[in-house]
Amino acid sequence: MATIQDVAKHAQVGVGTVSRVLSGKGYVKEETRQKVQASIDELNYTPNEMARNLFFQKSGIVAVIVPEVAHPFFAQFVNAAEMVLCEKGYQTMICNTYYEQNYEQRYLEMLKRRRVDGIIFGAHTVLDISQYENIRLPIVALDRDLGKNIPRVSVDHRAGGRIAAEELIRSGCRNVLQFVGAKRGTEVSTPANGRHDVFEETMKQHGIPCRSIGVKWPTADISYYQTVASRLLEDYPDIDGYFATDLMSMAILQSALLHRKRIPEALKLITYDGTNGIGLTFPRITAIVQPIERLASEAVQLVVDLIEGKSVEHRKVELQAVLRPGDTTIKGNP
Amino acid sequence: MATIQDVAKHAQVGVGTVSRVLSGKGYVKEETRQKVQASIDELNYTPNEMARNLFFQKSGIVAVIVPEVAHPFFAQFVNAAEMVLCEKGYQTMICNTYYEQNYEQRYLEMLKRRRVDGIIFGAHTVLDISQYENIRLPIVALDRDLGKNIPRVSVDHRAGGRIAAEELIRSGCRNVLQFVGAKRGTEVSTPANGRHDVFEETMKQHGIPCRSIGVKWPTADISYYQTVASRLLEDYPDIDGYFATDLMSMAILQSALLHRKRIPEALKLITYDGTNGIGLTFPRITAIVQPIERLASEAVQLVVDLIEGKSVEHRKVELQAVLRPGDTTIKGNP
Numbered sequence: 001m002a003t004i005q006d007v008a009k010h011a012q013v014g015v016g017t018v019s020r021v022l023s024g025k026g027y028v029k030e031e032t033r034q035k036v037q038a039s040i041d042e043l044n045y046t047p048n049e050m051a052r053n054l055f056f057q058k059s060g061i062v063a064v065i066v067p068e069v070a071h072p073f074f075a076q077f078v079n080a081a082e083m084v085l086c087e088k089g090y091q092t093m094i095c096n097t098y099y100e101q102n103y104e105q106r107y108l109e110m111l112k113r114r115r116v117d118g119i120i121f122g123a124h125t126v127l128d129i130s131q132y133e134n135i136r137l138p139i140v141a142l143d144r145d146l147g148k149n150i151p152r153v154s155v156d157h158r159a160g161g162r163i164a165a166e167e168l169i170r171s172g173c174r175n176v177l178q179f180v181g182a183k184r185g186t187e188v189s190t191p192a193n194g195r196h197d198v199f200e201e202t203m204k205q206h207g208i209p210c211r212s213i214g215v216k217w218p219t220a221d222i223s224y225y226q227t228v229a230s231r232l233l234e235d236y237p238d239i240d241g242y243f244a245t246d247l248m249s250m251a252i253l254q255s256a257l258l259h260r261k262r263i264p265e266a267l268k269l270i271t272y273d274g275t276n277g278i279g280l281t282f283p284r285i286t287a288i289v290q291p292i293e294r295l296a297s298e299a300v301q302l303v304v305d306l307i308e309g310k311s312v313e314h315r316k317v318e319l320q321a322v323l324r325p326g327d328t329t330i331k332g333n334p
Numbered sequence: 335m336a337t338i339q340d341v342a343k344h345a346q347v348g349v350g351t352v353s354r355v356l357s358g359k360g361y362v363k364e365e366t367r368q369k370v371q372a373s374i375d376e377l378n379y380t381p382n383e384m385a386r387n388l389f390f391q392k393s394g395i396v397a398v399i400v401p402e403v404a405h406p407f408f409a410q411f412v413n414a415a416e417m418v419l420c421e422k423g424y425q426t427m428i429c430n431t432y433y434e435q436n437y438e439q440r441y442l443e444m445l446k447r448r449r450v451d452g453i454i455f456g457a458h459t460v461l462d463i464s465q466y467e468n469i470r471l472p473i474v475a476l477d478r479d480l481g482k483n484i485p486r487v488s489v490d491h492r493a494g495g496r497i498a499a500e501e502l503i504r505s506g507c508r509n510v511l512q513f514v515g516a517k518r519g520t521e522v523s524t525p526a527n528g529r530h531d532v533f534e535e536t537m538k539q540h541g542i543p544c545r546s547i548g549v550k551w552p553t554a555d556i557s558y559y560q561t562v563a564s565r566l567l568e569d570y571p572d573i574d575g576y577f578a579t580d581l582m583s584m585a586i587l588q589s590a591l592l593h594r595k596r597i598p599e600a601l602k603l604i605t606y607d608g609t610n611g612i613g614l615t616f617p618r619i620t621a622i623v624q625p626i627e628r629l630a631s632e633a634v635q636l637v638v639d640l641i642e643g644k645s646v647e648h649r650k651v652e653l654q655a656v657l658r659p660g661d662t663t664i665k666g667n668p
Contacts, residue, residue, distance in 0.1 A: 061427070068413060070610065075409035079402060079554070082430050086437075093395070093427050096416050103420075220413070222610050250614035257616040276404065276556050277611040280584035282591040 002043035011039035059117050062303055063093040063107055066122040070220035072246055072275035073292065077122060077142070080296035088304050090117070097123040111137050118303040121146065138306035140299050144190050151306070151315040153299045154191045160288045160321040161195030164243050164270045165202035167286060167323060171268045171330040173241030176203055177211045177232075179248055195272065199243060211236070215248065225251035233259050241268040246278045249285050253328070269328040274321075283327030290321050336377035345373035393451050396637055397427040397441050400456040404554035406580055406609035407626065411456060411476070414630035422638050424451070431457040445471050452637040455480065472640035474633050478524050485640070485649040487633045488525045494622045494655040495529030498577050498604045499536035501620060501657060505602045505664040507575030510537055511545045511566075513582055529606065533577060545570070549582065559585035567593050575602040580612045583619050587662070603662040608655075617661030624655050 004022075008015045013036060020028050021036040028036070039045070064081050066074040082092040093116060097103045104123065108131070110116050118138035132139070132146045139146070143154045168176055180196045196212060203210035215228060229251035232239070242252050249271035253263070261267045263283055271278055274289030298317045305312050325331065338356075342349045347370060354362050355370040362370070373379070398415050400408040416426040427450060431437045438457065442465070444450050452472035466473070466480045475486045502510055514530045530546060537544035549562060563585035566573070576586050583605035587597070595601045597617055605612055608623030632651045639646050659665065 069403065069416065070410045070413035072406075072409075072611065075406075076404045076554070078428070079404035079430060082403065082428055083432075086429070091427050092429070093425055094412070094416055095420070095426070096413060098417075220410070220610050222613050225614070247611070247614065250611065254614050254616040254618075276554050277406065277581070277584065279556050280559070280581065280588050281615065282588040284588075 002045040007039050007045050011036045061093050061116045062090045062118045063116045064120045065095045068096050068220050073273050076292045077296050080293040081300055084297045084300040117307045120299045138303050140303045143192050151302045151312055153295055153317045155290050155321045156318050157192050158194040158198045161198035163323050164288050165199045167329050168241040169206050173268050175209050175238050176241035177239045178243040179215045180212045229255040243270050246271050246273045246275050264328050264330055286326035286329040287324045288321045289324050291319050336379040341373045341379050345370045395425045395427050395450045396452045397450045398454045399429045402430050402554050407607050410626045411630050414627040415634055418631045418634040451641045454633045472637050474637045477526050485636045485646050487629055487651045489624050489655045490652050491526050492528040492532045495532035497657050498622050499533045501663050502575040503540050507602055509543050509572050510575040511573045512577040513549045514546045563589040577604050580605050580607045580609050598662050598664055620660035620663040621658045622655045623658050625653050
């Protein structure tokens, strides 16, 4: 099997020149480049990528860390991130944290050891932010505050919460309920919580009672949602408007239809996220849709810029979620 | 920063002994192991993983190649595979092929260059099987025939197709339609097609007309399913039973409810796959449920066995799909 030395000898150039041709970095005369390429082809030389990456101190891998790939939001996010990373010449490593912090620590170590070139953190885990303060490595946070040094990509969740509240108010709700992260107030700092604060405030401004019920962090376990939803109509018979994320919203709709609730007359529902599957229910659920594919491409662009040593000017990227009217709120002017 | 030589010197052993302690491979006296570990701790030695992996010719990475992670089946499969790989000490790399063969070729090259230790192929791409004939590398196929040398994990799809057909017949269907891969007969060999053959045969045996409509390979693009579903009721007014995969089934249900079809009286529906979200529709769709998590753990076990040089006795793992009765077929004896 041919080595890089064989190629250099065959092309009558130095090993460094072959290296530059292989990496595409550094100046090589076009004529020389062609000569080297011809030798590579003739000797059927396959560079040992691991050795090469060790030489360049690059793994070519970006890790995307999420709570659970099976959750529709993260499935779409990871899907889109992989596509953009692939276009930019990077491979995608994934890690489900299942809300355990140890993986986060492990990946930070991997980053320090250059086993991965960069990390996109989409997990709501609970590592102390101070651990990130002194890190100068390519890390991008999705929907999470990791201190002032770590760039963040997120949606303007406060605006999203306001749109949801206004749509339920416009539809005539008098008594609403929203689902929030289980340990609200104690959990990790995420801008996603902003929507709950604004939702509550907006209801308060309109004199509408608003309950906030804690649920587990996003999970793909649908039996959990079904269990919660099955108790709702009994436990909260007076609620006429719900605000929840996609899988919970589907479970609420299923339970409400099973109990022959008239929708949207007796019960209104708005879902947050707007992942693929939510578009296939009947009645269609009114949704606040997050631009998941754009969140992914912005996160990838930031992490690749950091890896390539470019300055990252916009450290906070904030996109807009939009209302997609469905059949679970009142159409037009009620 | 401490090197492996520093650790060896400090523990008064050879570098090879430190290596064996780090890798956990080869015999080291317990007393010596503890001495080395104490030196590692005292010197705060962090092994350079890439250098170490180069030494052991191991990347510690398994690639999972699927058409599209955003598709519910593959989202669940990748999620479960990552979890089991993580338990076994491997990192998971993912690749969406979007049905293009070039990625398949690229990952085979990566495997040859030991950039990844193994591959789980879950993609229905179209590389010539002969390319796999002479490969003796850790590759496991999900739902796909890659020649006699590549172990395969799949479901007994023929049995799945029979169960679906019998359930529709039992429910009184007189005229059925199933959705099959777009280029049936010309596409890559996958045991998943077996369900369509058996579905058709079973209907034929009962004298029930059965149409087979070609659709795109699984995609997460729901607007595609909605477009197809929206035409169905008009184009095939006489069909009283459908057999489709999850997202298409949801789209059919949505369209049927929109057109006020009585379900299950006027229209029966059975879905194939039984991914998470399909459990949240109303009415609940009768499903043939694939054991996705077990498919993933079996695939991981096989690929890890191959990586570790163990003999893989059961080269074909075939699991069973099961019927989960819902509201879209007739309950009990009709």
